[in-house]
Amino acid sequence: MPDTVVITRPLAQAQAFAQRVRQAGLAAEIFPLLEIHPLADQSALQAALDEVTRYALVAFVSPSAIDIACQLRAGWPAQVVLGVMGEGSRAALARHGITDANAHIVSPRDAERSDSETLMRELDLPALRGRRALIVRGTAGREWLADALRAAGMEVDQIAAYERRAPSLDAERRAQLLRLAALDAAWVITSSEGLHNLLALAQELGGAAIVAQLQRKSLFVPHPRIAQTAQNLGFHSVRSTSSGDEALLAALQSRG
Incomplete structure (x- = not known):
C-alpha cells in the first residue's frame, strides 16, 4: 500500500497538490489547517x-x-x-x-x-x-x-x-483527525499558523495523548521559519524542502 501524505493547505490549494501526489504513486488525504x-x-x-x-x-x-x-x-x-x-x-x-x-x-x-x-x-x-x-x-x-x-x-x-480562520472540529473532522493521528503518514505543512491550529485541534480532540501522537509525525515544510516553529512546538521529525510543489514532491518520494 502506498505511503500516505496529509496535505494541510487551504482546501482550494490542497486539491491540486493532492492530485499531483496521487499521480506520483502516493496516497493523499486533505486535512486543511487554515480556512480562507x-x-x-x-x-x-x-x-x-x-x-x-x-x-x-x-x-x-x-x-x-x-x-x-x-x-x-x-x-x-x-x-x-x-x-x-x-x-x-x-x-x-x-x-x-x-x-x-x-x-x-x-x-x-x-x-x-x-x-x-x-x-x-x-x-x-x-x-x-x-x-x-x-x-x-x-x-x-x-x-x-x-x-x-x-x-x-x-x-x-x-x-x-x-x-x-482556524477550522472547527465537526464529527467528520474529529473522526478524520483521530484516524490520521494513528496513521504512519507524512504531513505537508505550509504555514506556521496551521501548525498552531493543528495542536489546538489535537488538544480539543484528545488532550496530551493526541498531541504527542502528532508530534511524532514526519513533517515536510517549505521554509526554515516553519521548520523552526515545528521544532519549538515539539515535533521530532521535520524536513525542510525548497519552495514549490516539485521540491515537495521530490522530498516526499525520497523519504525513507
Missing part, C-alpha cells in the same frame, strides 16, 4: 485594481491573494511589477494566464527561502523609490514587507482581500 474566507466587501481592493497603473509594484502575499485579485481584474499592465513570494504564487499567477511572457513578475531566486526578505533583495529598489506600492494580503499577517518598502522610499497601501 474572501471578505464580503471587496470595494477597496476593486477600486485600487481599477487604477492599478498608479502603482509601480503590486505585491501578493499568498496564492489566495492572487486568486481573489485576479477575479477582480483580468489584465495587468506590463509596467506594473508583480511581486510574489514563491513558486506556489507563480503557479497561481500562471493559472490566471499571467506569466513572464506577458507580465513583469519578480520573486525570490533563493529556492531555500521564499519570503518577504528575499523578495526585497530581488526588487529594483532605486527604480521604485518615490513611487507607490500595493500589498494584497489577509486581514492579519507580518508587517515586514510594508515597513521595508516604506524604508526604501515607497508609499505603501495595504488592502486585505481575505481572512484566515
